[in-house]
Amino acid sequence: MSGTALDAAFFVRWMTAAAAAIDREAERLTELDSAIGDADHGTNMQRGFAAVVKMVEAEPPATPGAVLTAAGRQLISSVGGASGPLYGTLLRRTGKALGDAAQVSAEELRAGLGAGVDAVGKLGGSAPGDKTMLDALVPAVAGLATSFEAAAGAAEEGARSTVPMLAKKGRASYLGERSIGHQDPGATSSALLFAALAEVAR
Amino acid sequence: MSGGGEVSGQGPAGGAQALVGVVLVSHSGPVAESVAALAVGLAGGGAKAPVAAAGGTPDGGLGTSAELITEAARRVDRGAGVALLVDLGSAVLTVKALLAEGDELPEGARLVDAPFVEGAVAAVVTASAGADLDAVAAAAGEAYGYRKE
Numbered sequence: 001m002s003g004t005a006l007d008a009a010f011f012v013r014w015m016t017a018a019a020a021a022i023d024r025e026a027e028r029l030t031e032l033d034s035a036i037g038d039a040d041h042g043t044n045m046q047r048g049f050a051a052v053v054k055m056v057e058a059e060p061p062a063t064p065g066a067v068l069t070a071a072g073r074q075l076i077s078s079v080g081g082a083s084g085p086l087y088g089t090l091l092r093r094t095g096k097a098l099g100d101a102a103q104v105s106a107e108e109l110r111a112g113l114g115a116g117v118d119a120v121g122k123l124g125g126s127a128p129g130d131k132t133m134l135d136a137l138v139p140a141v142a143g144l145a146t147s148f149e150a151a152a153g154a155a156e157e158g159a160r161s162t163v164p165m166l167a168k169k170g171r172a173s174y175l176g177e178r179s180i181g182h183q184d185p186g187a188t189s190s191a192l193l194f195a196a197l198a199e200v201a202r
Numbered sequence: 203m204s205g206g207g208e209v210s211g212q213g214p215a216g217g218a219q220a221l222v223g224v225v226l227v228s229h230s231g232p233v234a235e236s237v238a239a240l241a242v243g244l245a246g247g248g249a250k251a252p253v254a255a256a257g258g259t260p261d262g263g264l265g266t267s268a269e270l271i272t273e274a275a276r277r278v279d280r281g282a283g284v285a286l287l288v289d290l291g292s293a294v295l296t297v298k299a300l301l302a303e304g305d306e307l308p309e310g311a312r313l314v315d316a317p318f319v320e321g322a323v324a325a326v327v328t329a330s331a332g333a334d335l336d337a338v339a340a341a342a343g344e345a346y347g348y349r350k351e
Contacts, residue, residue: 076296076300080266081292084268084295084299085296085298085299086295123295171291
């Protein structure tokens with residue numbers, strides 16, 4: 001992975017690109033969620049990331065860590081569904097791991113996201129294979145060791161790998177066998193987050 | 203209201219000290235409100251522990267609001283700790299995420315692992331009797347063992 005230094009502006013662009021991707025795909029996210037969840041994932045994520053963009057544009061935080069910490073806090077308070085605390089924890093914990101450096105390397109971001117993903121697993125009590133966000137996030141962080149593009153590809157592939165899985169967490173788990181055959185909405189939005197990261201790094 | 207009402211004297215903390223607050227967090231506003239009313243009603247007379255409902259989203263929809271939870275916890279905080287009881291999904295995760303961050307909920311706020319309705323009644327009754335946070339949490343958790351068949 002190249003030694004590019006990533007500054008606060010890069011992270012603001014990431015959040016903006018993620019919000020745009022979620023906007024574009026909101027209908028699909030809600031559709032996936034109506035199959036096995038409560039049909040609010042698209043609108044919840046849209047509301048959350050719109051609030052994040054509004055905040056980082058109004059008062060751009062000074063460091064990469066501060067951008068992600070503030071974004072995470074905003075998601076916890078504005079999403080309204082389980083994705084709020086989960087994505088909020090992901091970004092906040094990653095932001096905290098980045099500390100207050102003005103710039104971070106891609107390697108530092110990989111390590112930070114690793115800590116964020118661990119915190120998500122702990123919060124939800126889930127592991128890869130449970131048909132959750134982690135099925136996209138864990139391979140994405142591993143892919144970051146190679147490149148942003150590899151991470152985005154791994155996240156997308158991870159999201160698709162949830163189709164044949166049996167849901168073990170959340171409302172979808174009540175469906176048992178009937179959860180099989182549907183792509184997990186949380187894994188799908190996680191893939192969008194990494195697609196947006198690759199997009200701004202191009 | 204904590205008030206200076208006579209505490210029955212059986213409270214482990216003893217005396218009319220500050221009572222533990224109870225917050226009921228549900229995916230649904232009406233569920234949280236109704237369970238709060240039920241628990242307060244069953245707690246009977248005497249000193250009443252402060253109880254607040256934090257259900258649904260601020261616009262009345264289904265979901266969980268970090269703001270409503272934080273606000274409710276501050277409202278019932280008398281300095282003796284706050285027991286948060288939750289129902290499912292985002293209610294559990296939001297309270298856990300807020301506690302993990304450490305600075306939004308009042309000092310001494312605790313997620314209590316208990317069945318929502320039965321646990322709420324147990325928590326409000328024990329808190330109203332002057333029990334401390336450990337005893338309130340234990341009483342609420344014991345409601346898991348209350349078999350119905």
